[in-house]
Amino acid sequence: QVRLVESGGGLAQPGESLSLSCTFSEDIHSSDTVGWYRQPAGKQRERVATISFGGGGSYDESVAGRFTISLDYHKNTFDLQMNGLKPEDTALYLCGVWGPRGDYWGQGIQVTVSS
Numbered sequence: 467q468v469r470l471v472e473s474g475g476g477l478a479q480p481g482e483s484l485s486l487s488c489t490f491s492e493d494i495h496s497s498d499t500v501g502w503y504r505q506p507a508g509k510q511r512e513r514v515a516t517i518s519f520g521g522g523g524s525y526d527e528s529v530a531g532r533f534t535i536s537l538d539y540h541k542n543t544f545d546l547q548m549n550g551l552k553p554e555d556t557a558l559y560l561c562g563v564w565g566p567r568g569d570y571w572g573q574g575i576q577v578t579v580s581s
Contacts, residue, residue: 468492470572472561477578478551486546488561488572493542496520498565500537500544504557505574514559515546529555551579 474486486502494500501516501524515535517523523535532550537543548555558574 468570470561470563470570472559472572472575475559475575475577477580479581480552480579482551482579483547483549484551484577485548486559486561486575486577488544488546490542490563490570492567494537494539494544494563495565495567498563498567500561500563501535502546502559502561504555504559504577506554506557511560517544548577551577553579553581555579 469491471489472486478484496519499516499518502514503511504514505511513526514529515523515525515533517535517537525533534547536545556579557577559577560574561572563570
């Protein structure tokens, strides 16, 4: 069964950093795009950052300059380093792998930014 498992997250104060990691149970192919979305409570899911083979990260303007996405093909993992966290970053964060084989999503992991 194809699975994506997120780890990391939790509670942080404004200005602090957190890191998220996502592990894919299959090989990540060069034709795949991987990345992170988030869904604040009561709101729609929104794109945070994506990355694909040979390319740099693409970021929503709300996180550009603060978040960094990275991909390790050998380990089939990709991470989201979140610096300078703000209360508005509070959300359920979901990782995904999208490509010719299909679209796969993790269950999500909570990130809460509060003083």
